[in-house]
Amino acid sequence: MYRSLSSSPSDQDKEYVGFATLPNQVHRKSVKKGFDFTLMVAGESGLGKSTLVNSLFLTDLYKDRKLLNAEERITQTVEITKHTVDIEEKGVKLKLTIVDTPGFGDAVNNTECWKSVADYIDQQFEQYFRDESGLNRKNIQDNRVHCCLYFISPFGHGLRPLDVEFMRALHEKVNIVPILAKADTLTPIEVKKKKFKIREEIEQYGIKIYQFPDCDSDEDEEFKQQDLELKESIPFAVIGSNTVVEAKGKRVRGRLYPWGIVEVENSTHCDFIKLRNMLVRTHMQDLKDVTRETHYENYRAQCIQSMTRMVVKERNRNKLTRESGTDFPIPMVPGVAESETEKLIREKDEEVRHADRAPDSVPDREHESHQSSEQQEPSDPRDDRER
């Protein structure tokens, strides 16, 4: 449809140049190249993380996982596991990576149990930073985490301290999408109340979850309506199931109770479809873009700044002369010296202060980048590892 060297009738139009085919050229290339997506699931065990992932992507990612008994879990430290599957659909290839955090919140003392998760995300950024700065950038493996589904227990009265701690520790590093797990234990009214409470607390604790981009004014009403519903369904109340049951004559994925059948893909029963549509069909690319343009760029800027500061200290210690400016390959290009370094830092700080007046950045993005600046202090976690 979109690529052919021969000109279609409309192309014969004397006023038609043909660059309108550019999006199709991009489309075509993207299909050839294939896609990748890295999804992290976090939350205490037993909330159906694995089941949901399997339901979302209709694949069995955890064939060979071994469950730990209570004793093993008491002192268990949070380990990070990675599963990758190559799936194809209508000719579109997707390399899907699921990052799981078994044991999160399972120990008796869960102080800083989010640390290893935060470190994992930073390590992916650091690796990408090294690769992106390297000599040969041909086959860079991008393992940055594009989204984190954070599972909230349906039993807690709103958020629990651990939930708040986790999300606040990670919201500058990854797109967090809160999930209200095992919603089949809650009545519709209870779901509505809990969602409201949780949204309220997220606001109140200054947690910055993934912001859906505002839809443009030129969108049709139906789309706007659906977009609004999407925003109001946070946290997504989900029910997972990989077993197929008989419901009103047709076979559906669901859970069979004595009092009835819970249908996973019935939007009056839960938000599974809403979540899948958002995560996979409408916002997957945006999740990747925000990761690249906001979270990674913030990490990178902090990294460069702390490195620059170190170099400047180093310099002053070594009392080097201006000529040696050349040992700043990047970002300072040959012949650039300290003053330039400081200038760059000033510029960044400027940029941060004026973020709100940045002409082209989307509101919610501005917010994020502004917030992130607050982290750009020596208290930055990576400093420890660098020392």
Place this chain on the structure above:
Amino acid sequence: MYRSLSSSPSDQDKEYVGFATLPNQVHRKSVKKGFDFTLMVAGESGLGKSTLVNSLFLTDLYKDRKLLNAEERITQTVEITKHTVDIEEKGVKLKLTIVDTPGFGDAVNNTECWKSVADYIDQQFEQYFRDESGLNRKNIQDNRVHCCLYFISPFGHGLRPLDVEFMRALHEKVNIVPILAKADTLTPIEVKKKKFKIREEIEQYGIKIYQFPDCDSDEDEEFKQQDLELKESIPFAVIGSNTVVEAKGKRVRGRLYPWGIVEVENSTHCDFIKLRNMLVRTHMQDLKDVTRETHYENYRAQCIQSMTRMVVKERNRNKLTRESGTDFPIPMVPGVAESETEKLIREKDEEVRHADRAPDSVPDREHESHQSSEQQEPSDPRDDRER
């Protein structure tokens, strides 16, 4: 068609996850973002460069240009001019930049008159390298030249020394597409012969013009046929005209001669349509990708290598200790010392030697990257500017 939160019937298919919409998400984003393309035209004046550009993009880019008289041109130095227009078509926005090289080859002594053109291209790469390595990468202006239409005179017997010199000086830096200008002075047989001669000479002088990507085996026959014709029509024999004349009842862009009308968009008269289809409708994105992935990456690698060498020399002079490895922000990350530097260079050289066995790179790309390695010697032009 491709974005809507509501699921279409087919999406209800239990086996359909929905990531098949990813290319459409990309498509949609690319349209929102808009496109840019920078085209350079080179070749002696009077060959119809400006006319062709105007015909290609149906716009008047040179309203206010002033032509120089012979006297002015004798000693004229090659200057680079830039025109930018924002054009829109079917909702797709394109920021088109035309880089012109008036006066090229006009002087009496044209020794090294390609130098300023090569320098211009390098400067764009250097600027992008600085920006890409900087702290704030939000609003980077990409001025890299994506394609250079090189106009060959229809009067020369094949290529002239200046043509060879120019193309060989630039073929590692930009995608060169040779054009046989003012083809209305040649009969079909003459065109055929001249094209063959020029292709032969391009081969013989080791000039690496832009290689059309090989089309995949899965393409339909018609497409393959057209792709073959495209490759055989190098150099594109073109006739430009911005005046509309009456031909067989219908008004067409062309040139009115006593012996008949030359129709620009008549593929039996010239390759204008072929050129426009290639440049705009089918290969514009590929020209951008090759610029980014091959030409720019080669420039960047050379840059880093020469800078690294300088740093190493510097180091040895300053007799710095291992600890000071931290004054390599990038590509060497904190704590990395000389040995690492040398390792990177070795790696690059390795990679270059093994280019032919690189699993994922397209044949013609391999060729380019292999060739480029031959430039990675201190004899690299930029070294002068850096010293």
